[in-house]
Amino acid sequence: xxxxxxxxxxxxxxxxxxxxxxxxxxxxxxxxxxxxxxxxxxxxxxxxxxxxxxxxxxxxxxxxxxxxxxxxxxxxxxxxxxxxxxxxxxxxxxxxxxxxxxxxxxxxxxxxxxxxxxxxxxxxxxxxxxxxxxxxxxxxxxxxxxxxxxxxxxxxxxxxxxxxxxxxxxxxxxxxxxxxxxxxxxxxxxxxxxxxxxxxxxxxxxxxxxxxxxxxxxxxxxxxxxxxxxxxxxxxxxxxxxxxxxxxxxxxxxxxxxx
Numbered sequence: 591x592x593x594x595x596x597x598x599x600x601x602x603x604x605x606x607x608x609x610x611x612x613x614x615x616x617x618x619x620x621x622x623x624x625x626x627x628x629x630x631x632x633x634x635x636x637x638x639x640x641x642x643x644x645x646x647x648x649x650x651x652x653x654x655x656x657x658x659x660x661x662x663x664x665x666x667x668x669x670x671x672x673x674x675x676x677x678x679x680x681x682x683x684x685x686x687x688x689x690x691x692x693x694x695x696x697x698x699x700x701x702x703x704x705x706x707x708x709x710x711x712x713x714x715x716x717x718x719x720x721x722x723x724x725x726x727x728x729x730x731x732x733x734x735x736x737x738x739x740x741x742x743x744x745x746x747x748x749x750x751x752x753x754x755x756x757x758x759x760x761x762x763x764x765x766x767x768x769x770x771x772x773x774x775x776x777x778x779x780x781x782x783x784x785x786x787x788x789x790x791x792x793x794x795x796x797x798x799x800x801x802x803x804x805x806x807x808x809x810x811x812x813x814x815x816x817x818x819x820x821x822x823x824x825x826x827x828x829x830x831x832x833x834x835x836x837x838x839x840x841x842x843x844x845x846x847x848x849x
Contacts, residue, residue, distance in 0.1 A: 607789070608637065609637055609638060609641040611788075612788060613787050617645065620725075620781070620846045621723040621725065623642055623646055624645065624647070625647075626647055627649050627691050627692075628650045628651070628690060629651045629652075629683070629690040629692070629693045630651070630653065630694045631678070631698065632654060632695055632696065633653060633659070633660075635662050636662075638696055639675075642692070649672050649674075650672060650674070651673075651685065651689070651690075652667075653678040653685070654677065656677075657677060660675045660676070680699075680710040681706060681709035681712075683713055688717070688718070688719050688720075689717045689718075689719075690717050691722050692722065692723050692725065693714055693722065694727075695714070695725070695726050695727070696725075697727065698710075698726075699728045700729065701761070707767070707771045708771055708775070711724075711775035712775050718849040721848060722849040723846060723847070723848055724777060724845075724847045724848070725845070726844065726845040726847070727842050727843070729841070730762055730763070730765050731762045732843075733762075733784075733843055734748075734755065734759055734762060735748075736841055738826075738829065740836060741832075741836070741838060741839045742839060742840070743830075746822075750826075754811075754813060754814075757813060765782055765843055769845070778847070779847070780845060781845070781846040781847075783844045784843055785841070785844050786841055787840050788837055790838050791836070792835060792836045798836065798838075799827050800823075803819055803823050805819075
């Protein structure tokens with residue numbers, strides 16, 4: 591994982607979005623968070639740490655490789671005293687064993703090579719309590735390859751810049767690979783789901799285009815320069831046909847595994 595990259599971007603980058611209520615309902619249906627200790631590894635700006643707290647977690651510990659991200663997360667979560675943050679990685683969380691009842695790693699594993707997955711899942715097994723739930727959310731190659739549409743805006747990134755799809759696919763793991771490494775680490779009863787997560791609602795075309803432009807540096811779009819991002823925003827604007835307000839959705843794969 592590129593620590594230098596995350597330390598170089600603005601600390602508020604991953605703090606400006608709310609979690610989809612359907613995501614919270616899905617997690618609540620598979621994991622008993624209320625009154626439990628939850629850990630959020632790869633916490634970024636802390637928005638999913640806040641979601642875990644809103645689901646009733648007694649305590650949430652956010653872990654991130656970047657001191658810069660943690661500074662932004664602490665500010666973002668300043669009104670949530672049950673949430674704390676510390677520096678750590680997916681393979682070295684710096685947490686004691688048997689710490690967590692629920693462990694979330696969202697949009698993290700695509701930063702890891704196969705051998706690092708083994709280390710990551712072994713660390714997850716170490717810090718989870720018996721019968722704890724490990725939640726992994728990331729995109730598979732199939733998720734990334736879906737065509738663009740009025741709701742699946744991300745698909746247009748790759749229609750307009752096909753070279754981005756090659757780079758995105760190169761960093762993704764298959765569902766079978768993740769399942770294999772989870773089993774090897776000792777996790778049982780692995781459930782795999784495809785999930786469309788509501789990302790944001792836009793009330794005008796201008797708002798949508800400005801959102802695309804502002805994503806530069808915090809997604810696969812960091813590969814593009816300012817002019818290319820503007821062309822992308824304009825191209826997406828030309829392809830959207832539904833009336834506003836428009837809800838953008840993103841397709842993810844989610845694994846629920848029990849320790």
